[in-house]
Amino acid sequence: MKKPLVSRLYKFSDATLVTTGKEKIAFMRRDAAAFTPFGISAALLSSLETAINTFSNTITDIEAVSNQTGVTASKDAKADQLRVAIRTVMARVELKYGTSNAVYRKFGTEALSQQSDSDLLITGKRVVRVGTEFLPTLTANGLTVAMLTAITTLCNEFENLIIDLKIKIGERDIAQEDRVEAGNNIYHILVKYTTMGLSIWETSDVAKYNDYVIYNTINSEAPEVATLPAV
Structure with a gap:
């Protein structure tokens, strides 16, 4: 069964x-004597604090996106280099055969600038194969083994960057899911503890009661007191 979002x-x-x-941990440590009878010990508070510190130090989505963007830029730059190298070969083929000849069409480089990454990769490899096949007749027009070898190198580098990007996207998805789960766990425990604080001080100390209120809202408009999430 697929894991729910x-x-x-x-x-x-x-x-x-x-x-x-x-x-809130600082308030609970201040009021430790009131929390101890309810089983909220110093060890539990330290455990929550450790979880918060770990959460604070984990990679954020901003960093993950930056890593992904960097790989995307490298991939796109490599794709441009590959297109230039393919066009350099095709200029020789056109000079020899024209654009309507079956040999030219065999290279399959139509709409090169509009091809997807996977199509461009396949096209690059095909240009090398067909170029090698017709190299004897295209040498006089300037096609060389070095040109075809350069395209092979670019294809390999381009393919590695495509894979690297897929990995970065996957890593980002995993990191974000782990981060959301960790944040939810912290929030769940925090609300459980502060709800206890609200109960302790509700009828005896307004100031301390307010210390344990959590506003589950983005800004100060229409604050909503957080309630304990279901488990």
């Missing part, structure tokens, strides 16, 4: 989750 339980930023979590 993981959604964030909290509406504010990850940075707010970190700062809010540390703030």
Whole structure:
């Protein structure tokens, strides 16, 4: 069965989750004596703090996107180099056979600039095969083994970059899912603990009660007191 999409339980930023979590832990340590009878120990608070610190230090989506963008730029630049190398060969083929000849069409380089990455890769490899086949008749027009070898090298480099990009996309998806799950776990525990704090101080201390309120909202408009998520 396919794993369901993981959604964030909290509406504010990850940075707010970190700062809010540390703030509430500080309040709970201040009020440790009131929490101890409910089983919320110093060890549990330290465990939550460790989880928050680990979460804070993990790679963010901004960094993952930057890594992915860098590989995409390299791939696109390599594709441009490959197109130039293919056109250099095809200029020799056109000079020899023209563009309507069956030999020219065998290279299959139509709409080169519009081809997808996979189609461009296949085209590059085909140009090398067909170019090698007709090399004896195209040598006089300037086609060389070095040109075909250069295209093979570019194809290999281009293919590696395509694979690298796929890996980066996959890594980003995994990292984001892991990050959402980690954030949700922190939020769930944090709400459970602060809900206990609200219960403790609800009828005895307004100031301390307010210390344990979490506003599950992006901004200060229409704040919503967070409730315990279902498990």
